[in-house]
Amino acid sequence: MTHTTSDTAWPGNIGAITLFVEDLEATKRFYVEVFDLPVTFEDDDSAVFGFGNTLINLLRTAAAGELIDPAPVAGPDSGSRVQLTLAVADVDAKCEELAARGVTLLNGPMDRPWGIRTASFRDPGGHIWEIAQ
DSSP: OOOOOSOTTTTOOOOEEEEEESOHHHHHHHHHHHHOOOOSEEOSSEEEEEETTEEEEEEEHHHHHHHHTTSOOOOTTSOOOOEEEEEOSOHHHHHHHHHHTTOOEEEEEEEOTTSOEEEEEEOTTSOEEEEEO
């Protein structure tokens, strides 16, 4: 296969992931308290957090339509279609820390058949986060 683009780094790192949320304030508070992160940018419709080299943009669902039109914006009860994974050194210790911050786990900690120990939880917007060691 011939590479025809002049950008040799394609596709490169993911710069940002936008998550649609109904309650921006509650979800922003969750990210500040659970992930212990500062807001790096915010306006009336969004709040952005830095996860290493990737930005997570929380965007009010009401503002999402113009971003993805003509695709529809799915509601929070339509089921999960994404899982975001964070690497941690000790899943069990991180689960204890998350519980102390008021997070309820969906599952785990558990050893997966493929050799990874994981646990999962949901943010107020319904997005699934996994921690894995």
